[in-house]
Amino acid sequence: xxxxxxxxxxxxxxxxxxxxxxxxxxxxxxxxxxxxxxxxxxxxxxxxxxxxxxxxxxxxxxxxxxxxxxxxxxxxxxxxxxxxxxxxxxxxxxxxxxxxxxxxxxxxxxxxxxxxxxxxxxxxxxxxxxxxxxxxxxxxxxxxxxxxxxxxxxxxxxxxxxxxxxxxxxxxxxxxxxxxxxxxxxxxxxxxxxxxxxxxxxxxxxxxxxxxxxxxxxxxxxxxxxxxxxxxxxxxxxxxxxxxxxxxxxxxxxxxxxxxxxxxxxxxxxxxxxxxxxxxxxxxxxxxxxxxxxxxxxxxxxxxxxx
Numbered sequence: 001x002x003x004x005x006x007x008x009x010x011x012x013x014x015x016x017x018x019x020x021x022x023x024x025x026x027x028x029x030x031x032x033x034x035x036x037x038x039x040x041x042x043x044x045x046x047x048x049x050x051x052x053x054x055x056x057x058x059x060x061x062x063x064x065x066x067x068x069x070x071x072x073x074x075x076x077x078x079x080x081x082x083x084x085x086x087x088x089x090x091x092x093x094x095x096x097x098x099x100x101x102x103x104x105x106x107x108x109x110x111x112x113x114x115x116x117x118x119x120x121x122x123x124x125x126x127x128x129x130x131x132x133x134x135x136x137x138x139x140x141x142x143x144x145x146x147x148x149x150x151x152x153x154x155x156x157x158x159x160x161x162x163x164x165x166x167x168x169x170x171x172x173x174x175x176x177x178x179x180x181x182x183x184x185x186x187x188x189x190x191x192x193x194x195x196x197x198x199x200x201x202x203x204x205x206x207x208x209x210x211x212x213x214x215x216x217x218x219x220x221x222x223x224x225x226x227x228x229x230x231x232x233x234x235x236x237x238x239x240x241x242x243x244x245x246x247x248x249x250x251x252x253x254x255x256x257x258x259x260x261x262x263x264x265x266x267x268x269x270x271x272x273x274x275x276x277x278x279x280x281x282x283x284x285x286x287x288x289x290x291x292x293x294x295x296x297x298x299x300x301x302x303x304x305x306x307x
Contacts (some may be wrong), residue, residue: 001152004056004145007049008042029097032118034137035110056108057144057152059122059134060165096131101138110138156181171209178211181234182227200254202262203229212265213257220246224253 018031018040031039093100098109098121106123120135135141146152153159159180163173199216210229215222220240227233240246258264 001146001148002048002054004054004142006045007054007142007145008038008044011041011043029112031099032110032112034118034139035099038138052147054145054147055149056134056141057146059132059144060149060162062132062134062165108134108141150180153180171207175209175211175228178227178234182231199223199225199266200264201266202254202257203265204260204262205229206261211262213262215250215253217246217250219243222246222249222253 018036020030020036024030093109096116097112098116099112100107101110101120102108109121111117111119111121116133118137119133120138120141121131122134123131135144149162150159153162156177160173160177163176168176199214201212201214204211204213211226212229212233213224213226214233215224217223220243221237222240223235223237225233225235238249240249
């Protein structure tokens with residue numbers, strides 16, 4: 001996983017000196033100090049940023065910037081001259097005196113005047129002409145950058161919030177969270193899920209969704225596993241006060257899943273297992289009968305000899 005501080009490296013010498021006087025005379029603005037330090041002292045690591053999307057986490061979690069992927073961005077401006085070319089091309093940029101720093105649907109900008117000076121700004125997705133401060137300066141902004149939202153989230157709830165900010169909803173949102181859970185499931189849980197042979201399996205396939213859910217019961221414990229078809233899934237075991245309570249929970253969960261449209265995919269497998277169990281039981285019974293018959297015969301022979 002890459003972070004924002006991985007994306008740029010220090011220059012051996014200051015090779016991009018900003019000519020403040022020339023910029024002021026030509027464009028009527030001055031490059032703010034923190035951003036000036038950035039462009040004079042650092043360069044993008046092109047091999048890491050080329051054709052790649054990144055996210056700034058505080059912006060992702062800001063509902064004003066959510067929906068339709070507006071909060072992704074691509075670092076693109078390396079030299080101040082490029083920023084000034086973009087500046088001259090946009091009326092709104094000239095009016096607010098902001099410099100384009102990175103590209104996305106609405107743009108990521110550096111403020112140059114008043115309270116905006118040195119701040120990183122973005123346009124609000126839903127309000128025409130609205131602006132939001134996403135960081136106090138370029139260094140703070142880059143510290144919050146990531147290329148992997150899954151690794152940043154510390155819980156399923158946090159990842160759900162991130163996906164909502166990105167515009168995911170309904171089944172798409174549920175699928176994303178299940179994928180996160182599966183991605184973060186422990187190897188031990190996956191192994192246990194694979195080893196359980198008596199679980200009932202249910203599947204839901206509709207549109208782009210392809211999910212499975214299994215359930216098993218052992219005494220007072222109920223174990224469920226869920227995830228995308230073709231993966232090991234995420235497992236959870238819950239203990240109950242008694243075997244009876246566990247059975248009640250088992251029946252309730254199965255009922256809930258079938259009402260949601262899940263269909264059982266273990267009927268044939270279950271029948272096969274049942275037949276196998278019967279076969280094993282029959283073999284065991286036959287063996288016991290043979291042992292008993294042999295013992296009876298041996299006893300009868302002994303009795304006959306005793307006469």
